[in-house]
Amino acid sequence: MPGIKKPFAMRPFGLAALVTAAALAGWVGLRAQQTAPTKEQQAYRKAMEQADQQIAAAENEHSEALQNEEYLTTYIGPRLTGSPEMQKASDWTLSMFHKYGIDAHLETAKIPHAWYRGNDWGELVAPVEHWMTVRSAAWSKATPGPVTGRIVVLSRDAKPADITANPAKFKSAIVLTDEPDGPVKLPENPPNAYNAVIPPPKGVPKAPAMSFRERFENYRKVMAALAQAGAAAILRDSNKPDAMLLTGSASYPAYEPSVLPVAFVSHPDYEWLMRLGKAGHGTFRINLEGKFSQGPGSASITVAQIKGSEHPDEQVIIGGHLDSWDLGEGAVDNGTGAMATLEAARLLKSLGWTPKRTLTFILFTGEEQGGVGVRAFLKNHAKEIDKMDAVLIDDTGTGRIKSISLENFWSTGPLLQQVYRPLQEVFDLDPMSTQYFGSSDHVEFQREGVAAYFAVQDAAHYGYAHHSTDDVFEIVNPEALKQQAALIAAWMWNVSEMPESFPHHPKAAERRPM
Numbered sequence: 001m002p003g004i005k006k007p008f009a010m011r012p013f014g015l016a017a018l019v020t021a022a023a024l025a026g027w028v029g030l031r032a033q034q035t036a037p038t039k040e041q042q043a044y045r046k047a048m049e050q051a052d053q054q055i056a057a058a059e060n061e062h063s064e065a066l067q068n069e070e071y072l073t074t075y076i077g078p079r080l081t082g083s084p085e086m087q088k089a090s091d092w093t094l095s096m097f098h099k100y101g102i103d104a105h106l107e108t109a110k111i112p113h114a115w116y117r118g119n120d121w122g123e124l125v126a127p128v129e130h131w132m133t134v135r136s137a138a139w140s141k142a143t144p145g146p147v148t149g150r151i152v153v154l155s156r157d158a159k160p161a162d163i164t165a166n167p168a169k170f171k172s173a174i175v176l177t178d179e180p181d182g183p184v185k186l187p188e189n190p191p192n193a194y195n196a197v198i199p200p201p202k203g204v205p206k207a208p209a210m211s212f213r214e215r216f217e218n219y220r221k222v223m224a225a226l227a228q229a230g231a232a233a234i235l236r237d238s239n240k241p242d243a244m245l246l247t248g249s250a251s252y253p254a255y256e257p258s259v260l261p262v263a264f265v266s267h268p269d270y271e272w273l274m275r276l277g278k279a280g281h282g283t284f285r286i287n288l289e290g291k292f293s294q295g296p297g298s299a300s301i302t303v304a305q306i307k308g309s310e311h312p313d314e315q316v317i318i319g320g321h322l323d324s325w326d327l328g329e330g331a332v333d334n335g336t337g338a339m340a341t342l343e344a345a346r347l348l349k350s351l352g353w354t355p356k357r358t359l360t361f362i363l364f365t366g367e368e369q370g371g372v373g374v375r376a377f378l379k380n381h382a383k384e385i386d387k388m389d390a391v392l393i394d395d396t397g398t399g400r401i402k403s404i405s406l407e408n409f410w411s412t413g414p415l416l417q418q419v420y421r422p423l424q425e426v427f428d429l430d431p432m433s434t435q436y437f438g439s440s441d442h443v444e445f446q447r448e449g450v451a452a453y454f455a456v457q458d459a460a461h462y463g464y465a466h467h468s469t470d471d472v473f474e475i476v477n478p479e480a481l482k483q484q485a486a487l488i489a490a491w492m493w494n495v496s497e498m499p500e501s502f503p504h505h506p507k508a509a510e511r512r513p514m
Ligand SMILES: [Zn+2]
Pocket: 321, 333, 334, 367, 395
C-alpha cells in the first residue's frame, strides 16, 4: 500500500513471488480473479488493511513479547507436560491474561503419569574409560542403579525376529538402535539452511521404506523384544551438530513408563560407541534416575477470550503450545508461538476494539506427546465446535511468519484469500502457502471439521534447536517475535470481521491413537 509505512515489511515482491501468485490464483481464486470483487469485498479489504496497519504499528510502538519470552524461558524454564514447571507456566500465563484485562481460565486434563528428570550419567568403561554426557529420554524407565553391559549394535531396520532368534546376544547389553547414515552435516548457509524439521515447500519427498507409523510400531516391538531378552538399556543418537543433545519420549502409550531405560548421547559419542559395538569391543555403564508420579498428573491449558458483539457464539482461535521438552528452555519450541499468542491478546485488547466474532486465545499443553491439551479443549467445548470459525497455530520457532498454509482445507481457499490479502499487503508476505504441515495442535481441529491453518515461518535455526539443548532464549529473534504477534493478531481480527463464516469439512471418522 503506497504511502503507508510498513513496519514489518522486509522484502520487495520479486518476480518469483508474482509467478507463484499467478499459479496460486489458478487453484484458489480463479473465479474470484475473473469476476471483479464486490463492493462489500472491496470495503472489507480496505478496512482490514487499515486495521492491520494499526495493529502492526501498535506492536512496533509497544511490545511485551520479548520480556514475556525471557521470563518464561529464564524464570520458569523448560515445561514438560505434567511437570511443576508446566503448571507454573500455566498459572503465570493465566495471571498475565488477567493483568491485560482479558477473561481467562485454565482447563485441566489428566495424564497417566508425570515424569521428573533425575541425574543421568554414563561412561565408556572399556576399552578405555571416558565419561560421556547421557540424558534420559522422557518417560524412560530408570535403571536399577548403575548398570554395565556390552555395547551391541542393532541395525536401524531390525525386526523383532532379529532379537528373538538370538536373545543371548542382547542379555544385559547396552543396545545402540540408531545406526547413523553418516556424519551430521553442518549448515552450509546459516541460519536457514539447516532445516531438517520443516517439510520441503515443493515436490513430493521420496517415500521411505516404512511409513512413520510403521517405523514407530516396529520400534515399539523391537523395544519389547529387547526387554524380553533382558537388555539393560537402549542408547540413541542425538543426531545434531556440535555435540548437542536431543530428547523425546521413550514411552508408548504416552505418559506410561517405557519398557526399557532409554537415553541419548551426542552424535560424535554415538559414532565412537558404534565403531566399538560393531567391533565387539565396547562396555558402557549407565545410570538413569528419572521418576514417575504415583498417580495421574495434571496438564492445563490456558484459555482466554474477548467476546464478539455480532456473533459471540462464533470463535476465531489462535494458539500455540506452551509445553516443551526439557533439555533447553523451550524457547522456540514453542515459547515463541505461545508468547506471540499472549502478546496478540494483549495487543488486540489494548486497541479497545470490539470484534464481531469471539476471539479465543489458547496456550496448549501436551502437544509434544500427541495433543492431550487440544483434545481436552475440544472435549470441553464439544457443543461449540460447529460454530468454531477458523483456527491458526503458531509452532515453528523464532522465524518471521512469511505465509499461512491452507493445509488441506481447499474449499476455504477463496475465503482465506480474502483474509490473507490485507495481511500480505501490510506484512509483505509471500503468497498463501499450499504446504501441508499436519503436525501440531491445528490437526485435531481439522479432524473435527474446523478450518485450521498453520503459520509458515522462516526456518531460523528451528531444525537445529528442535527438541535439543540449544532451544534457548539467546536464539530468539526479537523483531520476528513481534512480527509473529502482530500478524496472528491481524489474521484473527480479519477473520472476526469477515462477512461470511468459514465452512466446515466433514469430521474425520476415527480417532488417532495417542
Ligand atoms: Zn512445537
